[in-house]
Amino acid sequence: MSISISDMCKNPEKLLEKYEDSGVKVLGYSCSYVPEELIISGGLQPFRLPNIGASTSKLTPTFICQFASAVLENILKFEEIFCGFIVAHTCDPMWRLYDIVKKKIKKPVFFLRVPHNTEGELSIDFFGKELLRLKKFLKENFNAEVSNDALLDAIEICNMNRSLLKEIYTLNSDGKCCVDGFNRLQLTIASMWMPKDEINTQIKALNFKSNVAGSNKARLHVSGTAIYDLNMMKCIEDSGCFVVSDDLCTGSRYFWSNVENYHGNPIYALAKRYIQRTPCPSHSPLQNRLHYIEFMIERFKAQGVLIIANKFCDPMLYDAVHIRDALAKRNTPTILIDYENFEQEAGRIKTRVEAFIETLSG
Amino acid sequence: MSGEKSRSRVLQATKKIGELILEYFAKASEAKAQGKPIAWVTVFTPVELLRSLDIYPVAPEHFGAMCSARNFILEYFKEAERKGYSQNLCSYSRCGLGYALSGMTGLMPPPDILITFRNSCNVYVKWWQSLHMHLGTPLFVGEAPYVLTQEDLDNYVLDYVVKQLMRLIELAEEKFKLKFDEERLIEAVKLSDKASELWLEALKLRKYKPCPFGGRDSASDIFPLVVMQGTKEAVVFYEELLREVKEKVGKGEGVIENEKYRLLFDGIWLWYAFDMIRYFEDKGAVFVYEPYSEAWAYRLDPSKPLESIARKILSMGLNVDIDLRIERFLKNIKEFDIDGAVLFSNRSCKSWSAPQLVTAEVIGSEFNIPYLIFEADMADPRQYAEAQIKNRIDAFLEVLRER
Numbered sequence: 001m002s003i004s005i006s007d008m009c010k011n012p013e014k015l016l017e018k019y020e021d022s023g024v025k026v027l028g029y030s031c032s033y034v035p036e037e038l039i040i041s042g043g044l045q046p047f048r049l050p051n052i053g054a055s056t057s058k059l060t061p062t063f064i065c066q067f068a069s070a071v072l073e074n075i076l077k078f079e080e081i082f083c084g085f086i087v088a089h090t091c092d093p094m095w096r097l098y099d100i101v102k103k104k105i106k107k108p109v110f111f112l113r114v115p116h117n118t119e120g121e122l123s124i125d126f127f128g129k130e131l132l133r134l135k136k137f138l139k140e141n142f143n144a145e146v147s148n149d150a151l152l153d154a155i156e157i158c159n160m161n162r163s164l165l166k167e168i169y170t171l172n173s174d175g176k177c178c179v180d181g182f183n184r185l186q187l188t189i190a191s192m193w194m195p196k197d198e199i200n201t202q203i204k205a206l207n208f209k210s211n212v213a214g215s216n217k218a219r220l221h222v223s224g225t226a227i228y229d230l231n232m233m234k235c236i237e238d239s240g241c242f243v244v245s246d247d248l249c250t251g252s253r254y255f256w257s258n259v260e261n262y263h264g265n266p267i268y269a270l271a272k273r274y275i276q277r278t279p280c281p282s283h284s285p286l287q288n289r290l291h292y293i294e295f296m297i298e299r300f301k302a303q304g305v306l307i308i309a310n311k312f313c314d315p316m317l318y319d320a321v322h323i324r325d326a327l328a329k330r331n332t333p334t335i336l337i338d339y340e341n342f343e344q345e346a347g348r349i350k351t352r353v354e355a356f357i358e359t360l361s362g
Numbered sequence: 363m364s365g366e367k368s369r370s371r372v373l374q375a376t377k378k379i380g381e382l383i384l385e386y387f388a389k390a391s392e393a394k395a396q397g398k399p400i401a402w403v404t405v406f407t408p409v410e411l412l413r414s415l416d417i418y419p420v421a422p423e424h425f426g427a428m429c430s431a432r433n434f435i436l437e438y439f440k441e442a443e444r445k446g447y448s449q450n451l452c453s454y455s456r457c458g459l460g461y462a463l464s465g466m467t468g469l470m471p472p473p474d475i476l477i478t479f480r481n482s483c484n485v486y487v488k489w490w491q492s493l494h495m496h497l498g499t500p501l502f503v504g505e506a507p508y509v510l511t512q513e514d515l516d517n518y519v520l521d522y523v524v525k526q527l528m529r530l531i532e533l534a535e536e537k538f539k540l541k542f543d544e545e546r547l548i549e550a551v552k553l554s555d556k557a558s559e560l561w562l563e564a565l566k567l568r569k570y571k572p573c574p575f576g577g578r579d580s581a582s583d584i585f586p587l588v589v590m591q592g593t594k595e596a597v598v599f600y601e602e603l604l605r606e607v608k609e610k611v612g613k614g615e616g617v618i619e620n621e622k623y624r625l626l627f628d629g630i631w632l633w634y635a636f637d638m639i640r641y642f643e644d645k646g647a648v649f650v651y652e653p654y655s656e657a658w659a660y661r662l663d664p665s666k667p668l669e670s671i672a673r674k675i676l677s678m679g680l681n682v683d684i685d686l687r688i689e690r691f692l693k694n695i696k697e698f699d700i701d702g703a704v705l706f707s708n709r710s711c712k713s714w715s716a717p718q719l720v721t722a723e724v725i726g727s728e729f730n731i732p733y734l735i736f737e738a739d740m741a742d743p744r745q746y747a748e749a750q751i752k753n754r755i756d757a758f759l760e761v762l763r764e765r
Contacts, residue, residue, distance in 0.1 A: 286495065
């Protein structure tokens with residue numbers, strides 16, 4: 001299944017067609033709380049559902065986050081290519097996306113209930129039970145038997161992928177400048193779409209050297225939820241900055257921590273990893289997320305933070321207030337970039353980022 | 363339209379609600395002065411449990427509705443917006459945050475603990491986290507997982523919620539040096555169950571023609587079920603209300619003299635625009651069923667108090683699977699003999715509004731009754747285009763008239 005990372009990121013439909021041609025069963029999933037390990041160990045190909053390539057759905061009101069609405073549109077558009085879908089319970093629009101999908105498509109849909117309070121053993125225990133229910137769903141709907149050995153192998157290959165991404169990412173640590181935000185985003189998205197062994201091989205073959213041009217630019221951290229649109233990252237970096245770090249769920253939150261001590265009870269280990277990773281904006285406690293952002297800024301020597309939020313993304317719009325407060329205490333400048341439709345607003349976004357960068361150098 | 367106007371009537375019980383609310387807040391301040399802990403809770407949290415622990419529950423959502431109805435919400439919105447909270451966020455939360463940021467000198471005493479269970483929306487988690495960040499008050503975030511099937515009310519999902527309730531008891535005992543008393547909980551559960559039983563019975567009587575009470579009553583009269591569950595006052599209120607409603611049914615007295623259309627209202631009420639309900643009534647249309655009014659009542663089993671409360675937290679209207687919600691919807695359209703449905707696409711309540719178009723499609727296909735969807739906000743009057751909405755209501759009533 002030879003396809004270059006950059007081609008695939010520009011046109012994921014091509015990859016989906018290839019999967020279809022080669023008889024690969026592809027299971028679409030909504031967010032980084034869904035353990036790909038379980039899907040892979042059942043012999044299925046996970047594919048995280050993006051918002052790109054679709055407009056907002058007419059089935060949702062105009063004040064619903066356009067990201068969720070476009071993901072819904074993609075599910076409806078590509079239903080035939082997928083064998084089924086998993087939607088995780090994060091924010092309200094994604095929750096209701098499940099309701100709508102359930103009423104609108106014929107393919108099996110699984111709703112994964114993720115505790116919004118990620119603290120404590122009770123949450124891990126509950127999520128573990130949800131993973132067992134997911135295992136049963138895979139077996140019943142796709143005859144995908146998840147054996148213990150297959151699960152251990154899948155954890156291993158996913159851990160490898162996460163470690164490789166982290167290795168690339170940390171090339172920028174301590175003020176170094178190697179891999180820009182565009183390239184890193186591309187690799188992370190590819191990891192959510194391509195077979196793991198293939199993407200791992202491609203990442204291993206990469207050789208990033210110091211980026212001299214980038215070293216003269218402002219070093220910024222990007223805070224947000226999910227960005228799939230590489231043009232958005234390009235637009236930000238073309239404004240005169242080098243995105244050294246992020247807390248996106250299509251970025252570092254996807255791979256920063258591995259599944260640990262999984263040989264004894266892999267389901268528990270999976271539940272623990274996914275619940276205890278840095279929480280997504282819709283989850284609690286917020287302090288863990290703020291600490292993570294501060295840690296990233298410190299580690300990657302970011303001079304400022306771009307808070308990227310869809311105009312109707314409730315979790316980000318609440319968090320933005322607290323991110324700004326927390327970072328103001330440590331004199332890290334921030335700017336909130338809210339948008340509704342990136343393509344139409346690219347010029348405005350670029351101007352705002354340029355203005356922000358100017359204030360950093362002043 | 364003919365311009366014919368019918369006289370609207372409101373229950374005597376409804377007229378007492380304002381007084382009950384003020385008493386409720388006065389007691390909250392008294393409790394604070396006596397050193398009793400005050401909990402700010404999202405609605406559909408275990409109020410019965412708090413009562414048994416002598417923790418006084420106050421619901422900022424209800425406070426938001428009240429501020430909106432009494433037209434003093436804008437100052438709190440402005441305070442929240444000054445802090446950076448977007449106008450696109452839930453208006454209850456903007457009101458509550460604005461109140462917290464402006465010094466909490468009004469009716470709600472400052473909280474000693476913040477308690478929420480994510481059941482009707484994720485906004486609860488975000489709003490309560492935000493309050494915690496601003497006030498530094500201890501925070502309890504519980505999870506009531508989405509109920510996918512009826513079995514969830516008996517399996518590990520229920521068990522998870524019960525364990526969280528036990529954790530909440532431990533936290534309250536530890537934090538406020540209180541002692542949990544199961545007998546007191548059983549007593550609170552009995553009273554809460556009784557209030558629910560009475561309210562559900564009153565709601566059922568709206569099946570009568572003419573309907574004995576309408577939207578303005580049902581919107582106001584849920585208040586005791588929001589934060590007064592487990593009190594004798596709530597039971598007394600619903601006993602009186604039921605007596606009055608039965609009398610009206612006996613006399614064949616309806617909300618309006620000439621009931622032409624029986625309507626369903628889907629959504630939270632527009633607290634600042636109750637005259638919209640009157641506008642319908644003036645044209646012969648009465649709201650006889652609302653999922654919102656029903657959502658507050660839940661029968662509890664005093665022999666299994668914690669399990670029972672856990673089921674209640676899980677089963678709140680928006681937290682059950684869409685098929686179960688639609689099933690209930692369709693059953694009631696039939697039982698209440700509904701002529702048309704009004705669906706309020708509420709900019710603040712995304713968890714309610716997001717799947718409404720799909721629900722409307724089902725209503726249209728199963729019953730072939732007309733529906734009206736309009737967009738506004740439940741508490742923010744700045745997002746209410748009155749003339750435009752009334753035009754649409756006129757058109758909708760015209761469709762009903764011609765059927």
